Amino acid sequence: MNIGEAAAQSGVSAKMIRHYETLGLVKPVRRANNYRSYTPQNVAVLRFIRHARDLAFPLAEVKQLLALWQDEGRESADVRRIALGHVEALEEKARSMQAVAASLRHLAEHCAGDGKPDCPILDDLAGSRQRMAAED
């Protein structure tokens, strides 16, 4: 099938299918007219990539997971290690974002939010006062 059909069946845009090809994730055969031709197996690979991206795996890890998937002799320990490493990264990032959100929300709670110019948020950003302590 052509790239448009593969895109429709996999849910991956034609643009990104070509991009994944340059990254070595999928290798369609070329027909005489230079069109890329995708097998149902290629489409399964594209779906795999999309699901992995939905789980926010970076493409470098998607590539590793794809290699393991296609390796009959894989060890599930390798898959699990990659997945848990990614889970740790996601959780760490989420924690850090929540900490930032919490401290900013704390600042905002002390801002009158009225028509006057005084604002502890701007004071904090300007560093005119020491950073607001964790415990008010």
Place this chain on the structure above:
Amino acid sequence: MNIGEAAAQSGVSAKMIRHYETLGLVKPVRRANNYRSYTPQNVAVLRFIRHARDLAFPLAEVKQLLALWQDEGRESADVRRIALGHVEALEEKARSMQAVAASLRHLAEHCAGDGKPDCPILDDLAGSRQRMAAED
């Protein structure tokens, strides 16, 4: 002072100082030799930007906050609105990352992680089974 000194005093790399200038965030004067010259006020602006970036404000919002900071007639309500909007965005993003992490961790918990090839993580990515239900 030159850009190197401004970078040292503000904690913003010379590279990014020039970048922020192209975005209109800071406007050093030019000397006869074409060198940028920074006042202590410029350095304060750079510090403001760095603090705002530490709170993960996108540069477009940093620009708005900077304009409000420099506006004597500002209303703190405007600052608060921007800050709370950003807090919501951060919390939403963090929640979504945690949800992804939780579902992936759930899959990993059902992976033997041994020398055998069977792995529910790969099964899920391949879509060979229906996605694992929320409640196992």
Place this chain on the structure above:
DNA sequence: CCTTGACCTTCCCCCAAGGGCAAGCACCAT
């Protein structure tokens, strides 16, 4: 006076993970 080294300037390429557009070729149906 001249050299050397540190600093500054502009310009370009790179990262992730895509989106979008344009010119040109291929294919299919009317």
Place this chain on the structure above:
DNA sequence: ATGGTGCTTGCCCTTGGGGGAAGGTCAAGG
């Protein structure tokens, strides 16, 4: 045979930076 749709490549854009080349400037020291 001709138009519309689809495929090809190539380029620019995004965010928030990092790195480096080529060339101009300045100050210190021989």
